[in-house]
Amino acid sequence: MVSKTEETQLSNLENQVDNGGGGAWEFLCLVRKLKVRRSEMVLKHGLSILRDPKKRSSLGPEEWTLYEQVAIAAMDCQCLNVAKDCIKVLHKKFPESKRVGRLEALLLEANGSWEEAEKAYSSLLEDNPLDQAIHKRRVAMAKAQGNMSGAIEFLNKYLEIFMADHDAWRELAEIYVSLQMYKQAAFCYEELILSQPMVPQYHLAYADVLYTLGGLENLQTAKKYYASTIDLTGGKNTRALFGICLCSSAIGQLSKGRNKDDKESPELQSLAATALEREYKQIAPDKLSLLTTALKSLKVSA
Structure with missing residues (x-):
């Protein structure tokens, strides 16, 4: 940086x-x-x-x-x-330079000679399977052609070798989300959270994926990760506050008729709603009424 x-x-x-x-x-x-x-x-x-x-x-x-x-x-x-x-x-x-060979492959790619470029990259990787730049070019080239399944394949092969590359895990997760492959995206965010537990963006993205997947267990876990996002950002993440309210409402609907132990405790959602109202009063007072209406529709009150 x-x-x-x-x-x-x-x-x-x-x-x-x-x-x-x-x-x-x-x-x-x-x-x-x-x-x-x-x-x-x-x-x-x-x-x-x-x-x-x-x-x-x-x-x-x-x-x-x-x-x-x-x-x-x-x-x-x-x-x-x-x-x-x-x-x-x-x-x-x-x-005989492989570095010059990489430039030649880049030029083929720039000319749109995709097949020739792929052959050149594959040949370079045979000589040096640990060339990160070449692996990443193959991913970029697949994405440029709209070949998302190819990009996924190349990224997975890359991550088998370079498991600690956080940017690659995030890119793979984003591709999975774009293809609505949420379970696979969840796995990627789990890897990111394990390796970088203090990055709030990963907690938030993981919570969003779990909320999208739905189901009582996923919603309960999503709520926990929205809460951890709020904790890591000092209570300043509006999206995570909304996430708490959305999860609480959805869990409440799914928990009807269940045992008391399965039902939602209202304290966290009430705190989230209060924090949202306080934030809207400061940054968007003209939209406070819209927020109040939305929270009422979710049966959440401050």
Whole structure:
């Protein structure tokens, strides 16, 4: 993650370069160091250096790093001929390089040559099954084609190797939710909560999935995770407060005719409703009446 100081430094350098104040190489190095995308600027100023023989020769071995950086920026900007030329230079210099092979596969992908790109990625993975970047490109390529089942397959294969990748678990969960595969999404959020128990977004997403699945047991568990979201956010999560009220209402309907032990205790839902009303009075007083009506329809009162 880029710090505020680094972001300020990058912005100042970017303005300086764009206004003819020099420092293009320093800007390009900082972009690489911070791993951020400034594709148009990288393409513009990277090419100006590469096209100047004197400037290019002064870079030494860093010349090849710049060719790679410009190639990626050119693909981002759909300047595929520029990317092709840069990759051609790199291939001539490093004919057996897997890193250059990855760029060639990226170019195939950028051209929409999906089958060829998939073959290239598969070949690269045969040589190095632990290449995270290639695994992720296959997922991205499947999603770009609307092939969600393929994206799920690739993500599951990736997570068999890199189980600690939280972003991958979250991406897989979101795909499952988009396909209404809620049980599978619930499993992903369980993994995320186990590995990062203090992240409220995972508790909230898990509760939403369980609420959507329905059934008394799922609703009761959803309510607990809405409550933990409220706890982790200091009572500031409106969606979780609504979740408590929705779960309480649904559980109340399902618990009719059951033993007293199975019925809902009203304290938590009353506290959630009170917190919601207090929040609406502060941030949206004009919508307070709508909230009151909604809570009454759920048979929840503060």
